[in-house]
Amino acid sequence: MRAPEGLKLPKGKSLRLLKSLYGLKQSGKLWNDEIHNYLLELGFIRSKLDPCLYFRRSDGKLTVLGLYVDDVVVSAQLRHRLDNEDARQQIKDMGEAKKCLGICIEQTDSGIYLQQTANIDQLLAKLGMENCRPVTTPMESTRALQATDSKPFFSTDVMRETIGSLLWLSTCTRPDITMAVNYLARFVSSPTTAHWTAVKRVLRYLQGSPFITTPSGTTTNAKASIFSDADWAGDKEAKSTSGGLLVLNDMPIAWYSKKQFTVALSTAEAEYIAGATAVQDCLWVKQLLDELDLSKNDNVILHIDNQSAIKNMENDVTTARMKHINIKFHFIRDAVHSKDVEVRYCPTTEMKADILTKPLGATLHGRNVAMLKLFA
Structure with a gap:
């Protein structure tokens, strides 16, 4: 640290900081430790699944906090539970959330709508x-x-x-x-x-289509499921593309489109690999809902439009066409046998993840956008 104006340090001497200053590389970590300890004193519990998520139940009412550096997003059933709790920290109440990280938030009686x-x-x-x-x-x-x-x-x-x-x-x-x-x-x-x-x-x-918004429904008695699809060998390198759409009470909350790192030898293999990836994300959300005591289902539902892939997920039989698959993808078999995951067949015409695997023509694209419940 440079000495302030008017103070001349002896040669070879430097100043030692007794507390953190804004902009130091360790400042972010120290601030996070400070707000963490403060929230613990208020009775909040840090989520084991997301270190930036805190929750507290008081009189049967749930309050959830999401941290992003020094910004806090609060979801509470009783607003007054957070009033007058800022004695130690200078907390400014910005009122009902209208915008967060560039995402505009509209809250209505029918749900919460997000748009950018x-x-x-x-x-x-x-x-x-x-x-x-x-x-x-x-x-x-x-x-x-x-x-x-x-x-x-x-x-x-x-x-x-x-x-x-x-x-x-x-x-x-x-x-x-x-x-x-x-x-x-x-x-x-x-x-x-x-x-x-x-x-x-x-x-x-x-x-x-700038006004398309993503709806967010209620999380009371939340039920998580995921739609998984794959476009077999659609890449110039003959690699497939996996697509997954995670829904909560039939509303989309997360999605992805990823190129598979291995070359699948069949459609069933591509769907099997895509399903194994999809289940990992869905199980994480299921555990988070359980931690918040919001889940109403004992397992997660995996929707796939390939019967052969479903049979390979439900059976331990190793076939000549599937024996070469990397062992890490067989994780899904354990999840199915332990009943953490239930696999269901979904007709291709109803597969919501289809839009995440390949480009579609105007008619099919519009129909898939409608299935995602994106409202203009």
């Missing part, structure tokens, strides 16, 4: 695309991009920044663009003009 229209408008303005022509799908259904397509794009930084912004949108509130954005993210290290054209198509899609 302002973020979309800012991104379009930054790239000079406020008046671009809208399209009805985020990606052409004939996906055929390669790392060597066309000429190199002029700026890797612009590509990275734009993909990063789109990833934030897709992760928080827009599962309808998740597949396209995650696919395009594979090319950020060496983008071409064809890749940038595909990125602009996602932006044009957002221009035409």
Whole structure:
């Protein structure tokens, strides 16, 4: 630490800090320790599954706190339980949550709605695309991009920044663009003009649908389930894409689109691998609901549209076509046999995760957006 003006230190001497200052590398950790101890004194319990989540039950009423550095989001059945608890810390009550981390929050009698229209408008303005022509799908259904397509794009930084912004949108509130954005993210290290054209198509899609919101229903007697799907060998490297949609009381709360790291030799194998990945996320949510005493189901429901994959999950028989599968994916068999997971067949026409595995035409895309219950 530099000496303050007017104080000259002897040669070889330095100042020792007696407390943390804002901006030091350890300041964040020390602040987290401070707020953690403060919340414990108020009777809150830190979640074993998420260190930034705290909860407390008082008179049968549940209060849940979510921490993001020095911002606190509170969900409480009795608001007055948090009044007058700021004697030790300077806590400013901002009232009903309207915005958090760039996500606009609208609370109504029918539920809570999340949207990022302002973020979309800012991104379009930054790239000079406020008046671009809208399209009805985020990606052409004939996906055929390669790392060597066309000429190199002029700026890797612009590509990275734009993909990063789109990833934030897709992760928080827009599962309808998740597949396209995650696919395009594979090319950020060496983008071409064809890749940038595909990125602009996602932006044009957002221009035409900026007001889509993600509903969040009640968590009373919450029931968690997950829809899992796979697009077999849809990548140029013959690798499959896994898609998962986690729903709570039939409302989407988390989703992903991931390229599988191994080459699947059949559709059933790709679906089996995708299902094993999906169950991991769903079991975590189930444990969190149990910890908060909000769950009403003893197991989680895994929805898959492949009968062969279901049979392989339910049976311990090793077949010639499945014996080579990495042992880590057989985790799902233990989960099924212990009845932590129940596997159910879902017709392809009702598979909500289909939109997360491959680009769809306008009609199918619109139908899948409707199944996700994204309201414009």
